[in-house]
Each structure stands twice: as structure tokens, then as C-alpha cells.
Amino acid sequence: MTDIAVVSVTTAGPRRGWRSLGTWLGAAVVGITLFAAIFGPWLAPHDPFTQDLTRRLLPPFWMDGTDPAHPFGTDQLGRDYLSRLIYGARISMLIGIAVTITSGVIGIVLGVIGGFAGGKVDDAVLFAITCRLSIPVVLVALAVVGLLGSSLTLLVLTLGLLLWDRFAVVARSTTMQVRNLDFVAAAWCAGCSRGYILAREVLPNIASHLAVVATLEIALAILLEAALSFLGLGVPPPLPSWGLMIAEAKEYMFFSPWVIMIPGVALFVLVFGINLLGDGLRDLLGTGERS
Amino acid sequence: MSEALLDIAGLRVTFAGGTAAVRGTAIAVNRGETHCLVGESGCGKSVSALAVMNLLARGASRSADRLRFAGEDLLSLSDTGMARLRGNRMAMIFQEPMTSLNPAYTVGSQMTEVHRRHKGSSRQVATDRAAEMLARVGITAPGMRLGQFPHQLSGGLRQRVMIAMALMCDPELLIADEPTTALDVTVQAQILRLLAGLQRDLGLAVLLITHDLGIVARVADRVSVMYAGEVVESARTNDLFARPQHPYTRGLLDCVPVPGKIRPGEPLGSIPGVVPRVRAGFQGCGFRDRCAFAMPECAAEVPRHAAGEAHDYLCRLAADWSGLRGAA
Amino acid sequence: MLRFLIRRLIVALLVAATVLTLAFALTRLSGDLAISIAGPNATQQDVELVRKAYGLDRPLIVQFGSWVGRAAVGDFGESYFFKQRVASLIGERMPITVTLGLVGLAIALAISLPLGVLAAAQEGRLADRIVQGITLIGQAMPSFWLGLILMILFGIRLGWLPVSGTGSWQHFVMPGIVLAFTAVPALTRLTRSGMIQALSSDYIRTARAKGLSRLSILLKHALRNAAIPVVAIAAVQLGFMLGGSIVIESVFALHGVGFLAWESIGKNDFPVVQAVVLVLAVIYVGLTLAADLVNAVLDPRLRGQ
Numbered sequence: 050m051t052d053i054a055v056v057s058v059t060t061a062g063p064r065r066g067w068r069s070l071g072t073w074l075g076a077a078v079v080g081i082t083l084f085a086a087i088f089g090p091w092l093a094p095h096d097p098f099t100q101d102l103t104r105r106l107l108p109p110f111w112m113d114g115t116d117p118a119h120p121f122g123t124d125q126l127g128r129d130y131l132s133r134l135i136y137g138a139r140i141s142m143l144i145g146i147a148v149t150i151t152s153g154v155i156g157i158v159l160g161v162i163g164g165f166a167g168g169k170v171d172d173a174v175l176f177a178i179t180c181r182l183s184i185p186v187v188l189v190a191l192a193v194v195g196l197l198g199s200s201l202t203l204l205v206l207t208l209g210l211l212l213w214d215r216f217a218v219v220a221r222s223t224t225m226q227v228r229n230l231d232f233v234a235a236a237w238c239a240g241c242s243r244g245y246i247l248a249r250e251v252l253p254n255i256a257s258h259l260a261v262v263a264t265l266e267i268a269l270a271i272l273l274e275a276a277l278s279f280l281g282l283g284v285p286p287p288l289p290s291w292g293l294m295i296a297e298a299k300e301y302m303f304f305s306p307w308v309i310m311i312p313g314v315a316l317f318v319l320v321f322g323i324n325l326l327g328d329g330l331r332d333l334l335g336t337g338e339r340s
Numbered sequence: 341m342s343e344a345l346l347d348i349a350g351l352r353v354t355f356a357g358g359t360a361a362v363r364g365t366a367i368a369v370n371r372g373e374t375h376c377l378v379g380e381s382g383c384g385k386s387v388s389a390l391a392v393m394n395l396l397a398r399g400a401s402r403s404a405d406r407l408r409f410a411g412e413d414l415l416s417l418s419d420t421g422m423a424r425l426r427g428n429r430m431a432m433i434f435q436e437p438m439t440s441l442n443p444a445y446t447v448g449s450q451m452t453e454v455h456r457r458h459k460g461s462s463r464q465v466a467t468d469r470a471a472e473m474l475a476r477v478g479i480t481a482p483g484m485r486l487g488q489f490p491h492q493l494s495g496g497l498r499q500r501v502m503i504a505m506a507l508m509c510d511p512e513l514l515i516a517d518e519p520t521t522a523l524d525v526t527v528q529a530q531i532l533r534l535l536a537g538l539q540r541d542l543g544l545a546v547l548l549i550t551h552d553l554g555i556v557a558r559v560a561d562r563v564s565v566m567y568a569g570e571v572v573e574s575a576r577t578n579d580l581f582a583r584p585q586h587p588y589t590r591g592l593l594d595c596v597p598v599p600g601k602i603r604p605g606e607p608l609g610s611i612p613g614v615v616p617r618v619r620a621g622f623q624g625c626g627f628r629d630r631c632a633f634a635m636p637e638c639a640a641e642v643p644r645h646a647a648g649e650a651h652d653y654l655c656r657l658a659a660d661w662s663g664l665r666g667a668a
Numbered sequence: 669m670l671r672f673l674i675r676r677l678i679v680a681l682l683v684a685a686t687v688l689t690l691a692f693a694l695t696r697l698s699g700d701l702a703i704s705i706a707g708p709n710a711t712q713q714d715v716e717l718v719r720k721a722y723g724l725d726r727p728l729i730v731q732f733g734s735w736v737g738r739a740a741v742g743d744f745g746e747s748y749f750f751k752q753r754v755a756s757l758i759g760e761r762m763p764i765t766v767t768l769g770l771v772g773l774a775i776a777l778a779i780s781l782p783l784g785v786l787a788a789a790q791e792g793r794l795a796d797r798i799v800q801g802i803t804l805i806g807q808a809m810p811s812f813w814l815g816l817i818l819m820i821l822f823g824i825r826l827g828w829l830p831v832s833g834t835g836s837w838q839h840f841v842m843p844g845i846v847l848a849f850t851a852v853p854a855l856t857r858l859t860r861s862g863m864i865q866a867l868s869s870d871y872i873r874t875a876r877a878k879g880l881s882r883l884s885i886l887l888k889h890a891l892r893n894a895a896i897p898v899v900a901i902a903a904v905q906l907g908f909m910l911g912g913s914i915v916i917e918s919v920f921a922l923h924g925v926g927f928l929a930w931e932s933i934g935k936n937d938f939p940v941v942q943a944v945v946l947v948l949a950v951i952y953v954g955l956t957l958a959a960d961l962v963n964a965v966l967d968p969r970l971r972g973q
Contacts, residue, residue, distance in 0.1 A: 195933035
């Protein structure tokens with residue numbers, strides 16, 4: 050079967066150059082967004098909350114009648130669109146990362162326990178994953194926020210409690226694989242404790258898979274936050290979330306499509322960039338295709 | 341001797357990684373004879389066969405000085421032209437009967453498909469032919485087997501189905517790639533007997549790939565020994581067993597326990613080392629690193645010597661050279 | 669096989685029971701439901717009145733018991749806002765959501781299967797890269813935003829399709845496309861990887877050795893095996909699509925179950941919300957069961973056992 054092995058190397062060969070371009074592109078997008086998120090207050094030309102009803106819906110720089118002070122124009126309340134976009138990046142990145150940390154902790158703990166313990170414990174973990182998958186995420190998140198009132202903390206907690214399934218699935222299956230490897234058996238035989246084996250043998254070996262899942266989850270959390278905010282039950286106004294910006298600008302989109310194009314493109318590019326980075330990470334760490 | 345049915349000369353296969361899997365192989369298979377291709381795993385036997393059938397995986401490139409089947413030049417044949425020959429006039433069976441049949445279709449559907457494609461026959465005609473061939477390979481109740489799925493059959497039965505399927509269109513040549521390796525010993529013998537019988541009755545030419553010299557001794561008319569992508573020795577079967585010339589052939593024969601010749605407690609012969617992975621541009625004898633008789637000049641071009649009628653080998657040593665057998 | 673299915677059925681029932689509990693717990697999250705129902709301007713007396721009227725003065729366990737008992741026979745109580753039985757309300761809206769889901773799934777399969785086959789057949793070449801690019805774009809596209817763009821383009825600029833509402837089949841075209849877009853990346857990747865695996869298998873080598881045409885090898889021998897997991901996942905995907913239809917129904921004002929849930933959340937109409945959560949979850953569980961069955965029917969190796 051030498052031929053098959055060789056073939057897989059060759060088909061990966063030409064793709065590698067093209068893929069690494071994508072990875073760099075993704076890294077650049079994520080890097081720029083992170084930079085904007087962290088240094089937003091210094092980068093934004095205006096205060097994102099200051100309204101100016103005399104300067105409403107000014108068009109962006111590539112259209113006629115723009116104001117150089119507002120390169121991306123202003124929204125329906127006269128707030129500077131570029132400043133809101135930059136502050137929106139903060140919200141997106143904050144939610145993406147905070148949700149992923151929350152869901153990651155839950156999912157990895159459950160998955161590793163199930164995969165490592167096996168038997169009845171594993172059955173219970175599998176059952177939990179099945180239950181979680183049967184719950185409609187958007188609906189439940191909307192209901193919780195609708196009931197308890199919208200706040201950033203609540204949003205992070207809700208999404209974190211809902212999005213741990215993929216972490217659990219991957220952590221469980223990779224832990225099972227690692228558990229059956231020779232060096233883990235060797236560690237058992239050497240009399241190492243359970244905790245030691247988990248920390249020193251299992252976790253380092255499943256970390257690369259989990260890193261790939263984390264990128265996917267950040268992207269998913271950002272998209273979900275945007276969708277919830279768009280439906281009016283995500284980030285509370287007047288906070289500038291990209292989804293909320295699209296929702297607030299919706300009535301004006303037929304006459305000035307740019308009001309939904311600017312935040313929408315920003316959202317798309319960021320998620321696209323994170324996914325590209327995730328794909329690159331997967332190739333780099335050699336964790337293989339997961340669907 | 342008239343023109344061989346399958347005439348290969350200077351066949352080369354290189355993988356995209358740079359490995360030269362087959363380096364100038366020459367094999368001639370005559371009509372109605374069984375030609376065995378022997379060698380260790382990784383020596384290029386299967387790859388040579390796949391190259392003949394144009395079934396190499398993507399990323400492997402094939403070239404040859406001559407590649408003719410029944411007088412037709414296979415090298416100049418288009419993909420569709422080649423597909424018309426495959427399964428029709430030249431057929432092939434494989435080592436893994438468990439996975440070589442499509443799990444999603446019945447035996448009957450997979451068998452009739454070949455006949456309908458190549459002979460343009462109706463469903464009924466093809467089904468009758470399939471039942472006939474199943475009976476021919478010794479399967480009882482062929483009608484029932486036609487409706488079954490591969491997973492319902494044992495390994496031996498599946499290999500019989502593969503053989504019956506390969507013979508659906510009355511091919512002139514059957515290439516069998518280690519057809520018994522994955523089977524139980526008792527089933528192996530049955531399949532070999534079946535192949536030998538079919539070969540005799542149908543006047544088939546068989547190119548049998550194996551690493552088992554016991555099989556060679558029982559069924560082969562001619563033998564080609566392959567090593568590191570080259571045919572290092574080729575002879576009639578009796579001749580090869582009686583007068584092996586190449587140090588590798590001699591070493592290989594020493595590895596076979598012969599009852600009566602081997603005393604208990606005496607170690608079997610073995611060849612130290614493994615088959616090297618040869619890269620394109622490799623010069624000289626591929627066996628020299630493992631050969632007890634290697635000399636500096638073995639790194640240069642090696643001559644092909646004749647050792648009698650239709651017997652040649654690839655080594656600098658003169659015919660019937662004497663060295664301690666088993667010294668390797 | 670039968671044992672396997674019975675086992676799956678038991679698990680499915682357990683999952684349904686768990687979701688039932690969670691749906692109940694969900695509505696009690698806010699602490700005092702009566703205050704939420706009565707609204708921000710209610711007096712203390714109003715709240716007490718509401719508490720009595722909805723039976724919220726009973727112990728939690730009693731409330732839970734009565735909710736489970738009635739939900740098990742399809743009685744979800746009455747909507748606070750619509751003043752209508754919740755079951756009939758959902759029954760009225762369900763056909764729209766199911767139609768949307770099926771249209772979306774059909775479009776998604778019609779796109780994913782050919783793309784996945786093409787990518788696998790051309791693995792590593794230009795067409796494969798283009799298909800993988802499409803799946804990446806699909807993954808990154810916010811569905812509600814795509815909906816708005818289609819609205820501007822086909823609804824306003826070109827005027828081909830109605831922008832929102834439920835009146836005719838044309839109303840399902842844009843939402844169907846947007847919903848399909850959410851499933852295309854996963855289905856395409858699955859088709860592609862399944863096809864690549866199938867194409868490298870021994871039985872494909874046999875099919876080639878038999879001299880079959882390239883089309884027959886690709887579509888008859890490889891796709892038949894690669895399609896088995898795809899069809900099963902498609903059923904599960906339909907469950908996700910029904911759950912996710914809330915966003916798309918809201919964008920296009922399509923009055924399905926998702927839209928109903930969205931309205932009800934905005935109006936603190938909890939019986940409707942918890943019923944929709946439960947119904948969607950049960951449908952999902954049913955679809956995963958169906959996926960197992962479909963798998964068993966399509967895969968002769970499972971069928972026989």
C-alpha cells in the first residue's frame with residue numbers, strides 16, 4: 050500500500066502553498082480585528098455613542114456627499130459608523146473568546162471524563178451530548194435572554210452553556226484514542242496516578258484537536274451573537290454589536306444598502322478569517338479532516 | 341516461440357515522491373501458460389501488474405519500452421480503449437476478497453455488469469452467464485448466491501466470486517495478485533486447484549503474483565523473480581529450482597523448509613536486511629547491500645547473463661558460479 | 669438490528685424526558701414567573717391574581733407534574749397572548765416551518781451532492797479548491813445578512829420575488845435558499861470526504877479492473893456508498909434547520925413556528941415558548957431515529973442483521 054501513502058503526500062503537496070496563503074490571510078484578519086478590539090478607544094475617530102441628529106445616514110467615503118470626518122458614514126442616529134464598527138469588533142471578539150472558554154471548560158471536562166473512564170460514565174456523557182444536540186440553540190438562547198433581560202454576561206453564559214457539544218465530542222473521541230496508546234499503558238504500568246496521566250499524557254496529546262475546535266467555536270459564537278443581537282435579544286443597545294447594527298439599519302437598507310453592507314462584510318470577513326486560520330491550524334497540527 | 345500474449349519490456353513506474361517502484365521490468369507471458377512473479381513484499385510485483393492494467397493510483401507515472409497485449413500496443417491506447425480491454429480480454433483479481441467487492445450491490449448485479457458492458461448483453465443473458473460462471477468456480481446454488489450481498493459470503497466464497505466475475509467475458513489473460521494470501525490454508529489450496537483447473541480447461545494465460553515459493557512450485561510454468569523493482573532472474577520453473585543463478589534467488593530458495601532436507605534444530609536460511617527503497621536514478625545492482633558476494637563493480641551497470649534456454653539472470657557472476665549455498 | 673433500534677428508541681425517550689424537564693426549568697429561570705407575566709406596570713395585587721390564575725402558587729413539583737402530565741398527551745396549555753390552545757397554535761404554524769425545512773434541505777442536497785462528488789473526483793485540483801472555497805464562504809456567511817442581501821437584490825432591485833410574508837410558493841424561495849446555505853458546507857464536506865474514501869477503496873479498484881466507465885464508477889459504485897452517511901446526516905441536518913429557522917422566519921416574516929416563538933418570547937408568552945422548544949427537540953430526536961433507520965435500509969450490511 051506504499052502507493053496510496055505516497056499519493057496522499059503528493060496531493061497535499063501543491064495544496065500546501067495555497068493553503069498556507071489562506072492561513073496567513075486568516076491570521077492577518079484575526080490579528081487586525083484583535084488589534085482593533087484591544088486598542089479601539091484609541092483608534093476610533095469618534096465616540097461611538099454620541100448622537101448627532103443633524104448628520105444622520107451620511108454615506109461612506111466611496112459615495113457622493115461624504116464627510117471626511119466620517120469615512121464610513123454615520124447611522125440613523127448620526128453616530129460615527131467606523132467608530133461603532135471598531136467597538137463592535139470588541140464585542141465580537143469578547144463574546145467569541147469568552148463563550149469558547151466557558152464552553153471549552155464544560156465540554157473538555159465532560160469529554161475527557163467520558164473518554165477516559167468509559168463504561169457507565171461514558172454512557173452518561175454520551176447521553177448528555179445527545180440531549181444537548183436535541184436542544185435548539187438559537188431558540189433557547191433567545192428565550193433565556195428574553196426572560197432574564199439582555200446583558201453581556203448573560204449572553205456569554207447562555208451561549209457557553211449551549212455550545213460545548215463539539216468540544217465534548219472531540220475531547221471524548223481523542224481521549225479514547227490516546228488512552229489506548231502504548232505510552233499511556235506504559236504510564237499505568239509505571240504506577241502513575243490517574244490525575245498525572247490525564248495531565249501529562251492525555252491533555253497534551255489531545256490539545257491540538259481541541260485548538261482546532263476552539264477556532265470553529267469562536268467563529269460560531271460570533272455568528273450566533275450577531276444573529277441574537279439582530280433579533281433584538283443579544284447585546285443590549287446602545288452597545289455597538291455588528292448584528293445589532295444590521296438590525297438597527299434594516300429599515301434603511303433598501304435606500305442605502307451600505308448600512309447593512311459595512312457591518313455584514315465585517316462579520317463575514319472576520320468569521321471567514323477565523324475559519325481559514327482554523328483550517329491552517331488543522332493542517333499544521335495534522336489533526337485530519339473532521340466534519 | 342511465437343509472440344507472447346503479454347509482452348513487457350523496460351517497464352518503469354515512479355511515484356511522485358521519487359520512489360522508483362519498478363525499474364525496467366521485462367516479462368513475457370505466453371498464451372495458455374501460468375507465469376509466476378515472485379518476490380518479497382515491496383519489490384514491485386503488484387505495482388507492475390497494476391501498471392499493465394493501467395490501474396495505478398494517481399501520482400504514479402508509468403513508462404515502458406514495450407507494452408503489448410495480443411499484438412496491441414497498450415501504451416498508445418486511450419483510457420477508454422484500455423477500459424474496453426479490462427474485464428473483457430484481460431481480467432484481474434486481488435489479494436483482499438473481503439473488500440474487493442462493492443458492499444452495496446448484490447453479487448449478481450456486480451457480475452452481470454461486466455458482461456453487459458463489454459458484450460452488450462441483455463439482463464437475462466448476463467444473469468444466465470453469471471450463474472454458469474458461479475457453477476464453474478464450484479459454487480453450489482448459484483441462483484441464490486446471485487441475490488446475496490458480499491457480506492453474506494465467506495472469504496473463500498468471495499474470492500471464487502471474484503474469479504467468476506473476472507472470467508465472465510472469457511478473457512485471454514488473468515492477472516491474479518496474491519489471490520490466496522488472505523485466505524485460510526485449506527481454502528488456499530482449493531482456490532489454487534480451481535485456478536489451475538480453469539487455466540487448463542479454458543486455455544487461459546495466468547500471471548500469478550505471489551511471495552510463496554510453494555505455490556510457484558505447484559502451479560507455475562515459468563517464474564520471474566523480482567527484487568527492488570527489477571526482474572533479477574527468469575526461467576522455467578524446474579530450471580529455476582534446479583539451477584538458481586542469482587544470489588537473491590538462491591537465498592530465497594534457502595528460506596523454504598523442505599521436508600527431509602531440513603533436520604530439526606538446524607536453522608532455516610534467511611536473507612539479512614530488508615528490500616531497499618530505491619529512488620529514481622539508482623545505479624547498479626539493487627541487491628548488493630544484502631549480498632554476500634558483492635564487489636565494488638556491483639555499483640556499476642550489471643549485465644544480464646543467460647544460463648541456458650529461456651533462462652537469464654541479472655548479476656555479474658558467471659553462470660553456474662559456485663559459492664557456498666546459504667552463505668548469504 | 670432490532671435490539672439496536674429498541675436501544676435507540678429508549679435513549680430517544682430518555683432524551684425527550686430530559687428536554688421536557690429542561691423546557692420547564694427554562695421558564696422558571698427568572699425566579700418569579702408571575703411578575704414577568706403581569707408585566708412591569710402591575711401592582712402587587714395583579715401579580716397575586718396572575719399567580720392564582722396560572723396555578724403558580726402551587727409547589728414547584730406539583731406544577732412540574734401537571735406540566736409533564738399534560739405535555740405528554742400534547743396539551744401545552746393556553747397561550748397568554750394569543751388566547752388560543754398552544755397545541756393548535758403550533759399545529760397551524762408547523763406546516764410552514766416544515767415546508768421551509770424541506771425546501772431548504774432539497775436545495776442543500778441539490779447543491780452539496782454534485783459539489784462534493786466533483787471535489788472528490790478532482791481531489792487536489794482546481795475544482796476541488798473552488799468547492800472547498802465555497803464551503804468556507806458558506807460557513808462564514810451570517811444567514812440573516814444573506815437573507816437581507818437577497819431581499820435587496822431579488823426583492824427590490826430585480827423585483828423577482830416577494831420580500832416577506834407567507835402567501836405563495838414564491839415566498840419560500842429566498843428563505844429556502846438562505847436555509848439551504850446553512851447546511852451546504854457540512855453536507856458538501858461530508859460528501860467529499862465520503863467519496864474520497866470510497867474512491868480509494870478496493871472495490872473501486874475492482875470496478876476499474878472490470879473496465880467500467882468513469883461515470884459508472886463515480887456515480888454507481890462510489891456515490892452509492894458515500895451517500896449512506898450523507899442521507900443519514902441530512903435527516904439530522906433537517907432537525908438543525910428546523911431549530912435554526914427562527915432566524916430566517918424572522919427575517920422574512922414567514923409565519924412559521926420559529927416566528928411564533930420569536931413573537932412569544934417578546935411577549936413573555938411562556939407556554940408557547942416551552943412548547944416550541946419541546947416540539948422542536950422531539951422532532952430532532954425523531955429525525956435522528958429516522959436517520960438510523962435510513963442507514964439500516966441503505967446499508968445492506970446492517971439490513972441483514
